[in-house]
Amino acid sequence: MRLSRPTDAAPTASRHSELPPLSLAIGVACALGLTLIWAMTLQRIADEREQAVAAAMESNANLAIAFEQQVYRTLKAAEQVASFAREQYLNHGDTLDLRRWETRGVIREAMFNIISIVDARGSIVRSSRLPLNVNYADREFFIAQRDITPDLAHDVLHVSQPVLGRVTNRWQIPMSLGMWREDGRFAGVVVVSVDPAKFTDFHRQANLGAGGLLELTGLDGTVRGRKIDEDRGFGMDAHDLPWFQRRAVAQAGSFVDNGSLDGVPRVISFRTMADYPLMVTVGTAFKSELAPSQARRHGYLWLAGGVSAGLMLFTVLLMLALSRQRAAAEALQTSEALFRATFHQAAMGIVHLSPEGRILLANEKFRAMLGYDMAELRERTIFEIGDPQRQLEARLYLRKRLSLDSADALPEMEKTYLRKDGAVLWVCEALGVVQDRQGRPERVVAVVQDITARKALEARLSHDALHDTLTGLPNRMMFHDRLCQVLESARRRQGLAAVLFLDLDGFKEVNDTLGHAAGDELLKQVALRLEECMRAEDTVARIGGDEFGVVLASVAQEGDCEQVATKILDALSQPFMLGQQEVRISASVGGALFPLHGQSMDSLLARADTGMYAAKHEGKGRFCWEDKESPIQQTTHPTRPVPTGPADPA
Ligand SMILES: Nc1nc2c(ncn2[C@@H]2O[C@H](COP(=O)(O)OP(=O)(O)OP(=O)(O)O)[C@@H](O)[C@H]2O)c(=O)[nH]1
The missing domain is CATH 3.30.70.270 (Reverse transcriptase/Diguanylate cyclase domain)
Known part of the structure; x- marks a missing residue:
């Protein structure tokens, strides 16, 4: 059965076939939204991490500069003291009393452990400490000065590897200046020893946080002093350390180390010292450096998660609503199809009237029964196509059906219509009232059955009876x-x-x-x-x-x-x-x-x-x-x- 849509039928709701693409578009939009949210979030986290790393590197670089300056000052101080002692020794010889320097505050115990004058054979000839019968001929600080050509250009402080002091019996870093007589012969060295910890005391001034690293390393690859938190050390081999290797190609630099030293990832800054064959390294624990951005990262992730959940929930609800709307549209369409099938293919005439009796819509059966087309019917009232003698009765009947209490109105009545060709049409007509939301009559539906044949039969039977x-x-x-x-x-x-x-x-x-x-x-x-x-x-x-x-x-x-x-x-x-x-x-x-x-x-x-x-x-x-x-x-x-x-x- 084909349910064609009549041109005079009421307009239908939107076609449900448009809805699935809409749902698809919403799903795609949701996916795009989620992608955008997470792309922005992850980008933001990456940016902040990058900024935090950059800030940490910059901060560490500044700390490295400050650390270098402190070491530099310490070395310069040691160099000045050594140079002064050398000058005094060369000028005053045996009268130089270094022990008195200490008591007079020329050298300070807190700064230097010991200052000694060592002759060309390596023996201590003057010292701020006793005893004097100690020989340094095998010490690096002695050999290094003895073996170089006397040249003022090379008159630099030699910073030795840490050694256990033979006089102080403490680990220390000896620093030496060479002495030469006027004829150029080697006259010995002035050696000033410093506690390795002095170099890494910088840690107290700089807040490096947990896992913070300070390191002073010789370009010979031996660590002069290293401090991680409160753990101090020295003498370690630095050749495998990334910052030592990087120094070979750059005088200074910063980078993120993945924990090559002790498993703790750090932001590392290193600098090669001017004038001295040393490098300083400052490291801050990556974790503590990124703690604020990590905290924000969690915040961003929670926020993105919340927004994503909200977006998905909204999408689900929207799709649910669309699904219901689609179901309602389909139900409406089915209902309309049923209506069209019922209306236009009914064996009885069906006509929709305004409450005043104006003809709004009539099905094909009704039009065939009366012989009018739809346009002609729309120009008429239901009374105008009825029996002129019974117009008043028809109006009263309609009014009764429209009244609030229509219980006393007969559900149907037998009446006559006049066909367009003038013939009388007997019908049995039932009126139903459709109300609007306020309960007011909106439309009247008349179901009309042709009973002309029955009436003729009745008349014939009635005639035959008499x-x-x-x-x-x-x-x-x-x-x-x-x-x-x-x-x-x-x-x-x-x-x-x-x-x-x-x-x-x-x-x-x-x-x-x-x-x-x-x-x-x-x-x-x-x-x-x-x-x-x-x-x-x-x-x-x-x-x-x-x-x-x-x-x-x-x-x-x-x-x-x-x-x-x-x-x-x-x-x-x-x-x-x-x-x-x-x-x-x-x-x-x-x-x-x-x-x-x-x-x-x-x-x-x-x-x-x-x-x-x-x-x-x-x-x-x-x-x-x-x-x-x-x-x-x-x-x-x-x-x-x-x-x-x-x-x-x-
Ligand atoms: N063809 C025909 N005959 C009928 C009909 N109704 C009755 N008859 C016959 O009419 C006759 C009437 O009978 P009678 O009135 O006695 O006949 P009659 O020849 O007129 O007799 P008299 O009245 O005495 O003159 C009967 O033979 C009935 O069978 C009918 O509808 N059609």
Whole structure:
């Protein structure tokens, strides 16, 4: 079944086929949104991490500079002290008393562990500490100065690897200046020793945080001093350390070390010292450096997670809502399809009306029933195509159905419409009211059933019940009914009325000789002739068989009745043509007058019947009254009962 959309149907909701792409677009938008959120979040985290690393590197680089300066000052101080001691020794020789320097504060215990003058053979000749019988000929600080060519350009402090002091018995870093006589011969060294920890005391000034690293390393690859938190050390090999390796290609630099030293990732800054073959290294624990950005990172991740969850929830709810809307649209579409199928393919006419009765929409059946097209119907009200005589009734019916309490209104009514071609259309019409949200009537739906055929059948049955099917004349029932009405009328106006009974003479012979069909034909022709003899207000009825009854509605005088009877006898005495056969018959007629022969219908019928039999007895083909003088009760015919039952034409 094809459910085509009629042009006059109400507009439908949006097509559901557009919805799936919309859901897809929402899903894609959500995915893009999530991608964007996380891309921005991760980019932000990466940027902040990069910035934190850059800031840490810059901070560490500054710390490395400060550390270098502190070491530089320490070395310069040591160099100045050594240079001064050398000058004093070379000028004053054996009179130089270094122990007094300490007591006088020329050198400070806190700064230097020991200062000694060592001769060309490596023996201590002067020292701020006892004993003096110690030889340094095998020490690096001695050998390094002894083996270089005396040259003022190389008159630099040699910073030795940490050693265990032979005088102090403490680990220390000896730093030496060479001494040369005027003739260029090596005269020994001045050695100043410093506690390795002095170099890394910088840690106290700089807040390196947990895992912070300070390191002073010789370019020979030996660590002069290293401090990690409170752990100090020295003498380690630095060749494998990344910062030592990087120094080979850059004087200074910063980078992130992944924990090559002790497994702790650090931001490392290193610098090669000016004037001294040393490098300083500052490291801060990567974890503590990035702690603030890590905290923000967690915040960003939570925020992104929350926004993502919210976005996904919103998307799910939106898609759910769309899904429901789609389901509703589909349900609406199904409903509309059902409506269209019901409306346009219904076997009954359906018409939508405004509450005023204006035709808004009509289905094909209704249009076919009335013969109008939709445009013509829209120009009319339902009353204008109805029976003009019953417009008021139709309006009242509609008003009742529209009223709040329509319980007393019949659910349907039978009425007539006038088709466009003028024919009358009988319908059974039911009205339903559609209300708006406020409960006011918005539309009226009329379901219209064509009952014209039923009405015609009813009319035919009704006619058949009161008429003789062979002749079309009123039957016995209608004869009685008419007679009753006529008597009532005559009683009111105090006039005369008459009833005649008529029985054909010799009819049986026609049947017997010419056949039953000829008999039927003869009965029909008799009926026509009888009707022609009567006035419009009179009634001719077939009582049964070959008996007929006549009611004369108004009779001026007794003779009028006899005249009618004579007219009937004359009419029936004329020959009848039954096919090619000419037939002659006659009739016996009896009569009774109201009120002269009786007051009631039964008494009049009995008198007329008796008259008819009297006519038969007196030779047929005549009219007879019953004896007017005798009472009606005594003149009943012995062989003929008064006919009162239903007609039996057969
Ligand atoms: N063809 C035909 N015959 C009918 C019909 N109704 C009754 N008859 C016949 O009509 C006849 C009536 O009988 P009668 O009145 O005695 O016949 P008749 O020859 O007129 O006799 P009289 O009245 O004494 O003159 C019967 O033979 C019935 O069978 C009918 O509808 N059609």
